[in-house]
Amino acid sequence: MTESSRSARPDxxxxxxxxRRWSPSAFSSRSVPAGDLRxxxxxxxxxxxxxxxxxxxYLVATRETPERYEQILKCxxxxxxxxxxxxxxxxxxxxxxxxxxxxxxxxxALHDLGAASSYLTFEATARGLFVHQMAGxxxxxxxxxxxxxxxxxxxxxxxxxxxxxPQDVPADLRARDAAPRERNALSTFVFEGGxxxxxxxx
Numbered sequence: 585m586t587e588s589s590r591s592a593r594p595d596x597x598x599x600x601x602x603x604r605r606w607s608p609s610a611f612s613s614r615s616v617p618a619g620d621l622r623x624x625x626x627x628x629x630x631x632x633x634x635x636x637x638x639x640x641x642y643l644v645a646t647r648e649t650p651e652r653y654e655q656i657l658k659c660x661x662x663x664x665x666x667x668x669x670x671x672x673x674x675x676x677x678x679x680x681x682x683x684x685x686x687x688x689x690x691x692x693a694l695h696d697l698g699a700a701s702s703y704l705t706f707e708a709t710a711r712g713l714f715v716h717q718m719a720g721x722x723x724x725x726x727x728x729x730x731x732x733x734x735x736x737x738x739x740x741x742x743x744x745x746x747x748x749x750p751q752d753v754p755a756d757l758r759a760r761d762a763a764p765r766e767r768n769a770l771s772t773f774v775f776e777g778g779x780x781x782x783x784x785x786x
Contacts, residue, residue: 590606590608590761590765591603591604591606592604592605592606592765592767593765595769595770601706601709601710602706602709604709605705605706605709605714605715606714606765607714607715607716607717608714608716608747608748608750608761609667609716609750609753609757609758609760609761610667610670610747610748610749610750610751610753610757610758610761611667611668611670611671611672611714611716611743611745611746611747611748612670612672612745612746612747612748613647613670613672613748614672614745614746615646615647615648615672616646616672616673616713616744616745616746620708620711620713621644621646621673621744623707623711624704624707624708624711624713624744625642625644625704626707627703627704627706627707628640628642628700628701628703628704628707629700630703631696631699631700631702631703632696632699633692633696633699633700634690634692634696635683635685637680637683637684637685637690637693637696638696638700639679639680639681639690639693639696639697640677640678640679640680640696640697640700640701641677641678641679641680641736642675642676642677642678642742643656643675643676643678643726643730643738644656644673644674644675645673645674645675646672646673647672647673653674655729655730656674656675656676656741657669657674658722658725658729659676659721659722659725659726659729659738659741660674660718660720660721660722660741661720661721661722663720664718664720664721664741666754666757667743667753667754667757668716668718668741668743670745670748670753671716671743671744671745672744672745672746673743673744673745674741674742674743674744675741675742675744676721676726676730676738676740676741676742677697677700677701677717677738677739677740677741677742678697678726678732678736678737678738678739679693679694679696679697679736679737679739680693680735680736681693681735681736681737682735694739697739697740701715701717701740701742704742705717708744712746713744713745713746714744714745714746714747715742715743715744716742716743717740717741717742718740718741718742718743719740719741720741721738721739721740721741723737723738723739726738750762769786770782770783770786771783771786774786
């Protein structure tokens with residue numbers, strides 16, 4: 585299995601970085617240069633957000649700081665620890681649940697964290713890196729380990745690094761990584777005039 589064999593096969597033209605993006609389970613131990621990490625999180629910094637709230641926060645560790653890396657690794661569920669332990673960079677995405685401007689609940693905070701992580705992923709892909717986002721984290725452990733304030737919510741984990749030989753992961757993960765990449769057709773989620781009615785341009 586090669587990187588190109590995992591590329592998306594879109595029905596319509598999209599940016600090359602989006603074609604190449606996917607979420608592998610096999611990561612090389614090769615370190616990610618600090619300059620690339622700065623640029624990856626700089627991309628997240630420029631994501632759009634409601635009222636420019638920028639509610640995202642990332643807890644990050646690299647293999648260069650083993651104790652901090654282990655802290656984050658242990659905040660992943662066991663199934664994710666099994667493969668993510670090979671990635672040179674781990675992160676936890678957290679979100680501020682209230683608007684700083686007035687203390688009211690921010691109903692789109694999760695949306696904005698997703699946008700930031702998408703920007704991060706796009707920049708990483710453009711630099712030859714891969715990002716595997718995961719829902720399988722232990723939020724209470726994150727909160728305890730890192731002193732996350734009550735009005736912030738740990739939401740997702742991210743493994744960041746370079747692609748490795750898929751033979752380096754267990755057989756079940758190799759099968760998952762090799763499975764055909766499928767997406768719903770535009771007509772199933774782009775509507776016009778009424779719910780479930782495909783838009784005229786799709």
